[in-house]
Amino acid sequence: xxxxQLQIGTENAFPLLISSDSGANQVAPVQTTGELLKILDENxxxxxxxxRTTCGLLGRYLDLPGNQIPFDLVELRKYGFxxxxxxxxxxxxxxxxxxxxxxxxxxxxxxxxxDPDGHxxxxxxxxxxxxxxxxxxxxxxxxxxxxxxxxxxxxxxxDAWGExxxxxxxxxxxAAVKKNHFWRLLVKTGWLTETPAxxxxxxxxxxxxxxxxxxxxxxxxxxxxxxxxxxxxxxxxYGKIRAVTANNVRLILQxxxxxxxxxxGSAPQSLSELIQPENIEGFIEWMLNERNLKGxxxxxxxxxxxxxxxxxxxxxxxxxxWFKTLIDGIPVEDASERKKRKAAKYVDYDELxxxxxxxxxxxxAYQKSRKKNLRKVAQLAMEELIFRxxxxxxxxxxxxxxxxxxxxxxxxxxxxxxxxxEIDKPQWVIKEEAKNPAAEFWQISFAPSxxxxxxxxxxxxxxxxxxxxxxxxxxxxxxxxHGNDPGTLFMSQHGKxxxxxxxxxxxxxxxxxxxxxxxxxxxxRDSVAYKWLKEHPKxxxxxxxxxxxxxxxxxxxxxxxxxxxxxxxxxxxxxxxQRATHQN
Numbered sequence: 068x069x070x071x072q073l074q075i076g077t078e079n080a081f082p083l084l085i086s087s088d089s090g091a092n093q094v095a096p097v098q099t100t101g102e103l104l105k106i107l108d109e110n111x112x113x114x115x116x117x118x119r120t121t122c123g124l125l126g127r128y129l130d131l132p133g134n135q136i137p138f139d140l141v142e143l144r145k146y147g148f149x150x151x152x153x154x155x156x157x158x159x160x161x162x163x164x165x166x167x168x169x170x171x172x173x174x175x176x177x178x179x180x181x182d183p184d185g186h187x188x189x190x191x192x193x194x195x196x197x198x199x200x201x202x203x204x205x206x207x208x209x210x211x212x213x214x215x216x217x218x219x220x221x222x223x224x225x226d227a228w229g230e231x232x233x234x235x236x237x238x239x240x241x242a243a244v245k246k247n248h249f250w251r252l253l254v255k256t257g258w259l260t261e262t263p264a265x266x267x268x269x270x271x272x273x274x275x276x277x278x279x280x281x282x283x284x285x286x287x288x289x290x291x292x293x294x295x296x297x298x299x300x301x302x303x304x305y306g307k308i309r310a311v312t313a314n315n316v317r318l319i320l321q322x323x324x325x326x327x328x329x330x331x332g333s334a335p336q337s338l339s340e341l342i343q344p345e346n347i348e349g350f351i352e353w354m355l356n357e358r359n360l361k362g363x364x365x366x367x368x369x370x371x372x373x374x375x376x377x378x379x380x381x382x383x384x385x386x387x388x389w390f391k392t393l394i395d396g397i398p399v400e401d402a403s404e405r406k407k408r409k410a411a412k413y414v415d416y417d418e419l420x421x422x423x424x425x426x427x428x429x430x431x432a433y434q435k436s437r438k439k440n441l442r443k444v445a446q447l448a449m450e451e452l453i454f455r456x457x458x459x460x461x462x463x464x465x466x467x468x469x470x471x472x473x474x475x476x477x478x479x480x481x482x483x484x485x486x487x488x489e490i491d492k493p494q495w496v497i498k499e500e501a502k503n504p505a506a507e508f509w510q511i512s513f514a515p516s517x518x519x520x521x522x523x524x525x526x527x528x529x530x531x532x533x534x535x536x537x538x539x540x541x542x543x544x545x546x547x548x549h550g551n552d553p554g555t556l557f558m559s560q561h562g563k564x565x566x567x568x569x570x571x572x573x574x575x576x577x578x579x580x581x582x583x584x585x586x587x588x589x590x591x592r593d594s595v596a597y598k599w600l601k602e603h604p605k606x607x608x609x610x611x612x613x614x615x616x617x618x619x620x621x622x623x624x625x626x627x628x629x630x631x632x633x634x635x636x637x638x639x640x641x642x643x644x645q646r647a648t649h650q651n
Contacts, residue, residue: 096180100125100141101134103176114171121168124152138176142183143209145169147235154429159436185212194256205232206249217258222265225249230579239576264359273321274328286338287320290375301378305521308371311465316375319368326350342376344389351397362399369394409593414578414586416598419458425581426451445546446560450573452539453557457574457588459529460511461595461614463519464588468565470511472540473554478517479528481509490525509533520617596626604638 097103100122107115119133126133128151129140148169152162177183183204184195191211198207209228210220229242250266253259276284291313293299294306308316320341327333327346330353335341347369354360373390376382430447433440457467470478483505484490490510492500499506509528515521528536549562559565570588579585586594592614599610611622 096182097176098137098139098181099134100136100138100172103138103172103179104134106179107175114168117164117168118172118175121165121172124148124165125169125172127151138173138181138183139185139212141169141173143205144235145173146205146232146237150236153432153436156432156435162436184208187211188215190216194252197252197256201248201252203245203249203252206245207252217253217256220253222263230585233576233579239572239579272325272329273318274324275321276317279324280334280336282337283324283335283341286381287317290338290379290381291317293379294375301380301383303378306374306378307516309516312371315368316371319372323347323350323372326353338376339381342372342382342390344393347390347393351393355398362397366394366397366399369397409590412584412586412590414582414584414590414594416458416594418582419454419578419586419591419594422577422581423451423455423458426454426577441546442560445543448539448543449547449557450577452535453570453573454577455532455535457591458595459532461592463592463615464567464570466513466518467588468555468557468567468570469517470556471554472556473552476512476514477554478513479509479511479556481507483507484510484527488525490527492527493530495530496527509536518615520615522615522617524615593626596622600626 097106104119104122107118122133122136124133125136125141125148128148129136129144131140149162149166152165157165173181173183184191185208187195191207194207194217195204195211198204206225206228210217210224213224214220225246229246232242232245233239247266250259250263254262276287279287293302294308294316295310295313296302297307299307320338323346324335324341326349327335327341331346331349333346335346351365351369354365355362369390373387373394376385376390377387426447430444430451433447434444453467460467466478472479484492484496484500496508499508509532511524511526511528513524515523518524544558547558547560547562551562553562553564555564557565559569574588574591575585596610596614599613600606603609607619607622607627610626611619614622616622
């Protein structure tokens with residue numbers, strides 16, 4: 068490996084001066100670092116030693132000898148060089164110097180015939196030119212080298228490219244934006260005749276309430292108010308919904324209106340005119356066939372509408388049996404297919420458990436190299452705590468996002484444990500109370516209206532979360548505030564309560580970077596559940612309490628299926644081996 072001995076950070080980055088003679092004598096374009104260094108060695112330019120050292124570091128980064136690295140690979144992985152250097156705890160000045168040397172190396176290779184576009188064929192040349200304007204050179208160059216035509220590009224390959232870039236240090240959202248812009252570039256240049264199905268969700272469609280006919284707008288506002296009121300005529304006992312659910316109902320009604328007006332060409336003036344069999348039936352077909360929405364998602368959205376029209380006084384006397392029939396007829400994929408999709412995102416708990424420490428190491432390295440960006444450090448500290456949190460508390464997203472730490476009834480607080488509280492206490496709490504009856508402990512409390520299953524939740528924060536929680540609250544959370552305090556434990560980069568997609572991004576980014584695959588917050592619930600059952604066979608009762616299920620049968624129905632006849636055979640084999648050992 069070529070790695071000249073050089074005092075790190077002591078040599079300035081000088082402009083590279085290429086000998087014209089060496090360029091004139093070149094017969095073929097250089098392809099590797101060794102070929103370029105051999106040419107430069109004949110008449111070494113200023114800063115040549117630093118280039119050789121950079122090649123050595125690139126070799127360590129790419130796990131190749133420093134004189135055998137293809138420039139195509141350097142170009143492909145160039146964005147991960149900085150994170151690699153930061154992980155080795157170089158100073159920021161040294162990191163900047165070596166990143167600059169990497170750019171000089173690529174520039175020198177271009178001066179000696181190497182083409183960063185990989186000599187694309189005629190099909191790719193227009194896209195390579197457009198990529199410069201669209202800031203998509205990295206992804207276009209990658210596929211120009213790896214495929215003969217844009218027609219060969221697949222969603223799986225683009226997703227794999229994005230995951231590789233995230234592991235090299237690109238932010239999850241940046242990778243997602245680049246991928247979406249790349250697909251749109253293929254549409255714009257005529258290689259795709261229509262927008263890919265997975266991008267349709269980025270093309271919003273709905274008629275805003277303000278643009279609806281007055282009576283229709285008033286009807287929708289009235290039924291949403293009715294669903295959220297403390298007491299409402301005709302509404303079932305458990306029919307009250309929260310504001311966030313009401314917002315989802317409003318959205319599906321706006322989408323239905325958009326379909327009826329924009330696609331069917333009708334002009335409903337009231338909610339009663341909107342909720343008609345032909346409208347609902349056509350909407351279902353359009354959503355499934357044109358918008359590619361999954362059956363269960365559409366089923367749930369329309370069920371929320373049926374729950375309104377079935378009981379609201381506005382529709383009194385109307386029979387909505389047809390509505391229920393249409394919902395029941397929505398095709399739902401086979402359970403085995405759902406299992407396959409979940410399995411593609413499943414990450415074992417043992418693997419997930421290593422991620423918080425890796426985020427912490429990344430944060431500490433970042434803090435050392437860029438001390439001035441304290442908000443970014445605080446953001447990393449919060450994301451680390453989120454990951455630690457979901458591995459101990461596999462909550463549903465809404466409780467994670469809405470967990471409050473302020474106000475008159477916070478969900479997370481530190482106080483003495485009430486004598487009336489029905490809370491099981493671990494041994495360390497019992498011992499602490501024996502020493503100090505006035506001791507305060509971190510507690511969590513959710514009212515029935517704040518949980519999906521409408522059960523009250525009261526528990527203590529486990530000991531392993533207390534130190535990172537208190538450190539985050541005292542040192543990092545104040546740095547994330549931007550204007551008014553939202554009062555939630557976790558918040559967005561703008562100091563607002565987090566949205567569900569922002570939590571997905573946090574989990575997706577770090578699992579893509581540090582785990583075998585990207586996963587989601589909800590799949591982490593599965594990881595916790597399966598790990599628990601693996602180490603506590605048949606302990607569905609405790610698992611149901613961990614997951615906040617109202618009924619243990621729900622837990623058995625969801626997670627018991629994971630343990631099938633093969634699991635029984637494994638248990639039998641283990642039992643037989645134990646018997647044989649005892650008999651001997």
